Amino acid sequence: MFKFNNGNLDVSPKKKDSRIERCIFGHMVMKVFMIVTAVLVFNGAAVIRASDLLVSSSVNNKVLLYDGESGDFIDIFIQGSFNELNGPTGLSFGPDMNLYVGSFGTNDVLRYNGSTAEFIDAFVSFGGGGLDIPFYLVFGPDGNLYVGSFGSNQVLRYNGATGEFVDAFVPARSGGLDNPWGLAFGPDGNLYVSSFITNEVLRYDGTTGEFINAFVTSGTGGLINPTCIVFGPDSNLYVCSRGTNNILRYEGETGDFIDDFITPGSGGLDGPFSLVFGPDDNLYVSSFNSNQVLRYNGTTGDFIDAFVTSGSGDLEGPFFLIFAEEIPILSGGGCSLSFIGSSTAIPLYLLIPVFILIRRFWIRYTIQKKKS
Secondary structure, three states: OOEEEOOEEEOOHHHHHHHHHHHHHHHHHHHHHHHHHHHHHHHOOOOOOOOOEEEEEOOOOEEEEEOOOOOOEEEEEEEOOOOOOOOEEEEEEOOOOOEEEEEOOOOEEEEEOOOOOOEEEEEEOOOHHHOOOEEEEEEOOOOOEEEEEOOOOEEEEEOOOOOOEEEEEEOOOHHHOOOEEEEEEOOOOOEEEEEOOOOEEEEEOOOOOOEEEEEEOOOHHHOOOEEEEEEOOOOOEEEEEOOOOEEEEEOOOOOOEEEEEEOOOHHHOOOEEEEEEOOOOOEEEEEHHHOEEEEEOOOOOOEEEEEEOOOHHHOOOEEEEEEOOOOOOOOOOOOEEEOOOOOOEEEHHHHHHHHHHHHHHHHHHHHHHHHO
16 A cells, blocks of 8 residues: 655555565465475374384284274384394383384394384394393383393393393393293382293392392292283282183282182183283283284273284284383374374364464455555
């Protein structure tokens, strides 16, 4: 708009320029929003939400991703190979929020981006520190990585930041350890290890690694070939008894037998290898021989359903289960936004109308400003 000031033409260059700059900036912002959204929407990669389930499929060298609420197969999160991931075993998210995977066939621990599943490196290289068949792995209270070395009857400790070998935290056969399988740091800060051959759960000092006692003595409660162990919400110890196809519960302070929390073969359980309490407080158990993940009431042990049905997503030999509760959520080039500790994901395509409305509002605003 032309204006006259004391009879002279005044085009108000500063004001005019600022309006043009605002308009151009607004259009540029909206275009960037739309382009970024389009790229994210059509990328099509898998997205991990904070409640979703990862399962190591040991027979076909995969780590599979399932919806944490429905059990529906989402995608292959990691596709292994003969030279890289070969026979995935234990899974653990590290302090850096990346995913660490034990590789049975290559005797190492591999690190993958916890959001995109891109391979980072062999965090623990082939046979590092005498590693012989890594089964379960866990990050300890000190931030270091502890790995059960099944073949050498040890628990090995590695620097949690670099992967460098620290020591044999539990020396070979300490306390009678024979084929260590499951590892868990208990509420008392000590390390509990299932001894597969001797049918025990052994307890070690969580700071020094010195043997304390047989927390669950040989065969107590009918325990045969214990695999995974976990402390539940009630602070009691739950143990997979592979030889009897059930889950046994022991008092969390004394190790005394409580009950058959899941009775033999309940729900078709055949070869329990791993168990985990989910975000819903129910108990999830991998049934190795039937290629399923079964769900049980976390209070009563009653069978609920086959959460992951037989062979879903080409599941073969489910070895380990982990819920992705503490990870960065925008992932894989991602199709959704979520928040750490939340099971809610917002598909990005739903934000497109919002961007359009913002753009329309901006255009109207700039027009009104020009008229004024």
